[in-house]
Amino acid sequence: MVPVEAPYDDRLLHQRVVGGDESALGEVYDRLSSLIFGLALRVTRDRVIAEDITQEVFLVFWERPLAYDPERGTLRAWLATIAHRRAVDHVRAEERRRVSALGPRLFEREPVRLEDTVLAADEAQRVRQAVTSLPDGLREAVELAYFGGRTYRQVGEELGVPEGTAKSRIRLALRRLADALAEEEV
Structure with a gap:
């Protein structure tokens, strides 16, 4: 050196x-x-x-x-x-x-109960059905935001709509999903 x-x-x-x-x-x-x-x-x-x-x-x-x-x-x-x-x-x-x-606790795992697994799978199926029943514009917005990890701005850009419209569509979709799932007690 x-x-x-x-x-x-x-x-x-x-x-x-x-x-x-x-x-x-x-x-x-x-x-x-x-x-x-x-x-x-x-x-x-x-x-x-x-x-x-x-x-x-x-x-x-x-x-x-x-x-x-x-x-x-x-x-x-x-x-x-x-x-x-x-x-x-x-x-x-x-x-x-x-x-x-x-x-x-980091390495301990609770035993997985079959009942919990079946209930979780059933709830997931009901949520998927509720999402697919949404109108196209709402479904696309919520899928991009929640399943695609996009921001309001990115959703707007991908759908070709203003950011505020994307935000409104996502909120409306979530409200409709919440109502539909509450009726099914999910």
Whole structure:
């Protein structure tokens, strides 16, 4: 690896921090804290956690300034690397906590009862019949929105109607479906 020379002010600030100069740490913080915070926020998506990580990064630099080697790169890159690693570690730890909170329940499955399966299949069949009984314009709109995952705007574009019309058709279709299924006690 070819050594990268850090800018002179990085070297000078580093030397001052190594010497215990708190104002040098303040200068580094003023110059780089928004970068560190933004990076941590982008990874964690949590302002409070990003603030904590920002504080931790500068604390690491203050407590162990000799861990930074100006011959290997800029202070900016070194602090950003620490921030990124801490943020990723936090996200991974949160995910582990979330999964472990589910515990054995994650892998346990309730026994599937034949009765429940038959009832669900019967309800699904009744819903399909109710949808097919809708007039074409309403049926197409509700199928695109609910079975096709389209937005009101996309439904309108595909059907060649204004977005408001698509929205009205979907609402009317849902109202008719609800009425028809309520009559069948679904």
